[in-house]
Amino acid sequence: MNEAFFSVENLCISFGGLMAVDHVSFSVNKGFIFSIIGPNGAGKTTIFNCISGLYKPSSGTVFFQGEDITGLKPHRIATKGIARTFQNIELFSRMTTMENLMLGRHIHMKTGVLSGATFYRRGSKAAREEIRHREHVEKIIDLLDLQSARNQFVGSLPYGTQKLVELGRALAVEPKLLLLDEPSAGMNSEEKQDLVFWIKDIQDELGITILLIEHDMKMVMDISDRVLAINFGRPIIEGVPEEVQRHPDVLKAYLGEDETIGDAA
Amino acid sequence: MFLQLLLSGIAFGSLYALIALAMVIIYKTSEVPNFGQGEMAMLSTFVAFMLLDTYGHSFFVSFSGALVFAAFLGVFLEFVFLRRAKDPNILSLILITLGFEMILYGVASWKWGADQRDLSFPVSDFDLVNIGPAVISYLNLATLLVTLVLMVLLFLFFRYTKVGIAMKATQQNPMAARINGIRVNRILSVTWAMSSTIGAVAGMLLAPVATLDPNLMLEPLLKGFASAVLGGMTTLVGAALGGYMLGIIENLFGGYVSLEFKSIVAFGIIVLVLCFRPSGLFAKHYVRKV
Numbered sequence: 001m002n003e004a005f006f007s008v009e010n011l012c013i014s015f016g017g018l019m020a021v022d023h024v025s026f027s028v029n030k031g032f033i034f035s036i037i038g039p040n041g042a043g044k045t046t047i048f049n050c051i052s053g054l055y056k057p058s059s060g061t062v063f064f065q066g067e068d069i070t071g072l073k074p075h076r077i078a079t080k081g082i083a084r085t086f087q088n089i090e091l092f093s094r095m096t097t098m099e100n101l102m103l104g105r106h107i108h109m110k111t112g113v114l115s116g117a118t119f120y121r122r123g124s125k126a127a128r129e130e131i132r133h134r135e136h137v138e139k140i141i142d143l144l145d146l147q148s149a150r151n152q153f154v155g156s157l158p159y160g161t162q163k164l165v166e167l168g169r170a171l172a173v174e175p176k177l178l179l180l181d182e183p184s185a186g187m188n189s190e191e192k193q194d195l196v197f198w199i200k201d202i203q204d205e206l207g208i209t210i211l212l213i214e215h216d217m218k219m220v221m222d223i224s225d226r227v228l229a230i231n232f233g234r235p236i237i238e239g240v241p242e243e244v245q246r247h248p249d250v251l252k253a254y255l256g257e258d259e260t261i262g263d264a265a
Numbered sequence: 266m267f268l269q270l271l272l273s274g275i276a277f278g279s280l281y282a283l284i285a286l287a288m289v290i291i292y293k294t295s296e297v298p299n300f301g302q303g304e305m306a307m308l309s310t311f312v313a314f315m316l317l318d319t320y321g322h323s324f325f326v327s328f329s330g331a332l333v334f335a336a337f338l339g340v341f342l343e344f345v346f347l348r349r350a351k352d353p354n355i356l357s358l359i360l361i362t363l364g365f366e367m368i369l370y371g372v373a374s375w376k377w378g379a380d381q382r383d384l385s386f387p388v389s390d391f392d393l394v395n396i397g398p399a400v401i402s403y404l405n406l407a408t409l410l411v412t413l414v415l416m417v418l419l420f421l422f423f424r425y426t427k428v429g430i431a432m433k434a435t436q437q438n439p440m441a442a443r444i445n446g447i448r449v450n451r452i453l454s455v456t457w458a459m460s461s462t463i464g465a466v467a468g469m470l471l472a473p474v475a476t477l478d479p480n481l482m483l484e485p486l487l488k489g490f491a492s493a494v495l496g497g498m499t500t501l502v503g504a505a506l507g508g509y510m511l512g513i514i515e516n517l518f519g520g521y522v523s524l525e526f527k528s529i530v531a532f533g534i535i536v537l538v539l540c541f542r543p544s545g546l547f548a549k550h551y552v553r554k555v
Contacts, residue, residue: 052444078446090441092434103434107446109427116426117418173445 004063005030005209006177011060013050020046022233023060028177028211028226033203035212035224037244039253043233044213045087048179051211052084053077064177079107083175085166087182087213093155097146097165100154101137104172109133140168144198160187171202178202179211184219192219199223221245229253269399270520271513276405278512279412283467284482284489285496285504286419290460292498293423294436294453296355301342301362303486304369305461306468307479309335311377313469314384314477324387328469332462339461340454348450373479386473408470415463416505423501432456484528491531495538497545506547 007027013020021043028034036044049055051062053074062070069080083104092100111126141147144164149157154165163183170178183199184192196219202208203223214220220227220241227244229236231253237244244250284302291299313331316322322330346361347353353361388407393400423429434442435452443449471485488511496507511531519527538546 054440054443073448074443075446075448078444084444086441090438090444092437092441094437095433099430103430103442103447104445106427106431106434111427113422113426113428117421117429169445 004028005065006211007063008047008051009061009063011047011050011057011062013046013055013057020233021050021057024228024230024233024235025060026228026235026238028209030209031203031207032225033199033210033212033223035214035220035227036230037214037217037220037227037250038230038236042230044230045181046233047230048084048181048211048213051077052082052179075107078173081174081176082179083170083173083177084179085163085170085181085183087185089159089162089166091154091162091166091169094153096151097141097149097154097157097168098137098151100165100169101140101172102133104169105133105136107173136174137172140171143171143201144168145194160191163187167198171206171208175208177209177211181213182215183212184214184216192216195219196223266520267517268397270516272396272399272401273405274513274516275509276401276408276512277516278492278509279405279408280467280471280485280508281488281492281511282505282508283412283415283463283470284485285493285508286416286501287460287464287467288490288493289498289501289504290419290463291456292493293501294432294456295347295358296436297347297358297362298490298493298498299362299460300359300486300490301366301369302460302464302489303482304366304373305335305338305342306464306486307482308369308373309338309461309465310384310468310472310477310481311373313465314377314382314472317385318382331469332465335461335465336458339457339459342461343453343457348453370479377479379478381476381478384469384472384477386469388473390473404470404473411466411470412505415466416501419501428452428455488531491535493545494535495546497548500545500548503545503547507545510546 004027009025011021011024024047026034036047038044046055050057053072053076056071060070061068064080064082067080069077072080092103095103109129111129115124115126141150144167146161146164146168149161149165154162157165163186167180167183180199184195187195199210199212200223203210212220212224224241226238227241228238229244229247229250236249236253237247288299288302291297309331312334313327316327316330317324342365346365347358350357350361386404388404390402390404392403394403394406423433431442431447431452432455434445434447435449439449467485467489468482472481475481489508492508492511493504494507495511496503496505498504511534514534515527515530518530
């Protein structure tokens, strides 16, 4: 029944009497960039939290590659191939960039306690595995231009760089689906431009499907294949960017009257 | 005289170091100083005593049995008490550890009473080895060796293994750890099992020197905690060094200045350290940028 790569059906979650997400459904094709927009408090991040397992939805289902993953624990979701970033950066701030990215490799590491603690030869199994993971992480560091931050504690890096480290860590998981929660928040316009290129690269070169929450309308309209607009937890419209941009309810709910999305930014 | 005081200081310091390590392991993953640590070790030591004395098992069986018991006790306490806490803050978790500390103390007093017992130990505290002009007992030597081996193992574990690194990650940001596929609950269980086992080792090495009763770990726990604060609650090496430093300073003070005030030295040092280097002598001081 569910042929889509990723889909959410009738997702609801309430906190006390508040319906934070109210019957939201959408489906995402493989390789697409799918954006969710809406005013602050519309329930966008809550949807992400339901998908990644941090919240348990009150009702509704989440399907990923034909499998029902609703209500699985976060670490199980991660092993299924879904990675995410957070709106307010969640990093291991007393570790270096390298170490943070290596932690993203956690689910791919096979070495046991004994061989991990005792490896001392270059050719040993544990050493080979370590090298392989480091190579992978180096590629991500190159991709995101993080070379200068490699051995610094992430807690001391500038905000924009921290956001990139978090993106890098999500990539290190080798996800099939990547959830980006306001990746450009707190970045200057130059950093934002770079970010747009990287997101496109992630889509094109790594073939990763992306779910995006973003307030920068220009960016959303530029890179999204499909856009879903929600307000008060309820969906307004889903469609291609131009369609959503023109929809009168979106204009009213999101930007107020008499404005066109995209021009403002 | 100096060398002798130094040696006994190191021997005592090993025990403090073990207790400090046990506390730091839990502190590193959950930021909770576990004040039940001493009673957990005391109870495990009693289990060794029971297996040995009441049931007449061999040393090897009794002591390994007690270590296994300690591991399960750690997992049990974390699962039953700490994990139940709803939206806990650090203070409430600390109070929970104090709570089960009293429960464990009560259980031990009820089961074994307040009688002072002797835990017979295969290594003697009375046979001595000469090192230059000084002597050290076989038991102290064994304590020292066990501590060193455990320290090396722990260092390798936290530095190189996947589980060890996952523990560090869990402490720094549990949510991010979850989202990266780390089973945080499982990590906490492992942490408590490890910590409780190390505490039990300290208890069993201490019991032959002291007397085995429910108060066994009262003072050693405070000293171990003091060592951990001295060296830095976030570093294993630091905490262990803190233990040795405390043992040595305390013993030198007892030998040269005053035996009566020996115990006070430890806490005097803590106050000084907290005034001048609040994160401990050996901890990398981390300043959060605002």
